[in-house]
Amino acid sequence: MPEKSNRRLFLKGSALVPLSVASGALLTSIPAVAAAPIERIGGAKLKISLNAYSFSKALNDHILGRKKGLTLMELLDFCAEHNFDAIDPTGYFFPGYPGVPTDEYINNFKRRAFQLGLDISGTGVRNDFATPDEASRAADVQHVKEWIEVAARLGAPVIRVFAGPEQEGHSWDDVSEWMAADLRQCADYGKKFGVLVGVQNHGDMLKTAKQTLRMVEMVDSDWFGVIVDTGYFMTDDPYIDIAEVTPYAVNFQVKESPFGKESPIRTDLDRLVRIVCEQGYRGYLPIETLSLPGRPYDPFTLVPKFLAEVREAVSNTRC
Template sequence: MLMLSVNRRQLLGIALATPFVRSLSASGTRKPLLKLSCNLYTFNSLLTKGEMTLPQVIDYCADLGFQAVDPTGYYFPGYPQPPAASYINQIKRQAFLLGLDISGTGVRNNFAVADAGKRKADVEHIKQWVEVAAQLDAPVMRVFAGQQEKGYPEAEIDKWLIENLRECAEQAGRFGVILAVQNHRDFLDTSEHLIRVLKAVDSPWLAAHLDIGGFRTSDPYTDIANAIPFAVNWQIKENVFFNDRETPTDLARLFSIIRQQGYRGYLPLETLGSGDPREKMKAFLARVRVALGKDS
């Protein structure tokens, strides 16, 4: 049975000296500390159409009063190739002068495909971007499990995923970056499955990127609570899903659950759907701040 009182800082700290699975029995002693970051996928439509640049989006996040940004790798020049070191340094300098931390970054990959060559290419892609994350001073890099390929049993895909994540986590550890696998409405569709894979990899450099909209179950809040001890990064969204029924996120309930688990760290926000992303994020941030109260 999972001990849900453990906070994720203790989880990772203890895991440096003991096996990852055994660290779940630790108990939380520190008060929760919640800081707000902006996941820049929010601005995907503006960035991909060239209506805003990455530096302009970072400026906007500073104007909104965020404490950090999470710039997805897709928006760096030349992606999927690593950007020039000079550009990485430019972004890092800009964020620092604006008083913003870089809470994480992320890349695309799919470890749930049968083609071993494609999986190997994605492993190498992640390894390259771990170095980018380290230069960017991003402590976390988000990766995916991928969409399950038809005709292959879950157990076989689990083996691919665990093997690939373990190799990537070894690289992440060499550069001091925590790899975080997102529950992205894909192969890892429940907290039980996500946790099972993390425990099988058994690395202090692999954790969960907790997407609150990624659990399409009968009670997503239960899945969220179960996964919090493993989380180092988030996507806090406007809506959650009870099975396939989209429902506005109960922010008060969500933050109560997060605090009860003793989580300490950033909560990146992300808005999706139609409308101006700038206005949507501004409005969502205001709601989040009200729900968080004095902690925001």
């Protein structure tokens, strides 16, 4: 079978890898798969973006009128002041979310980003494609479709979606079937508007590289890929999982720790960037810092610090 006739291929003699699911769910076995990676040429090329979620509290303060807070427009200025290459303006922080923003707002945001020399590296929404509630999933598919159109109007090449949490009483295999069907609908719609759909591993249904790549296999679309969350592979060595999924990455979420936001273990950024470069990834590395209970959190200080560390790692790796 010619490679281009089917983008996703099973490994010969696929091994069965046992994976336990949530308490009360059935034990399932996910076949190891080999998906045809995204074809890239020219070697690695990295651009650093800011995920707006780093400023979640300040942005929500403004939206909810709790304090002055911060607007997305003001966050553009922050990105320019610190010489980010791009911004990832998460959908939650647009006026009226989950409704779509007005054309006027989108156009003004695009204009200001362009004037400041900033790309829009992607955007994202809330959704749950794991729930057994078919009507709820259908509503979320429609929500993603609406925001695919927003992404197209923004000039964002990728929209970030979630898989959803494990479901008690349902096996991984059962849930993955309806999840893949919903994600395929979104990818087909993204194709119409020139927007890639990326699913983010988020410690939910997608805890490992094998689970994530299985979903890529099942969706089977050139308009679908992985948002590599470097802080949410629930394995002993997340760097191995990161390396396995990077060939299928359409975007990233670079976190401070590979073991979850509450872990004191810092990401080995040199190792991470080396993995990304060795895989020939060309694209954005959006960074995201997170607040922790009991830890003073000032993104205006923490984000520039983390940005400097990521830049140093990129410089050290020379890619």
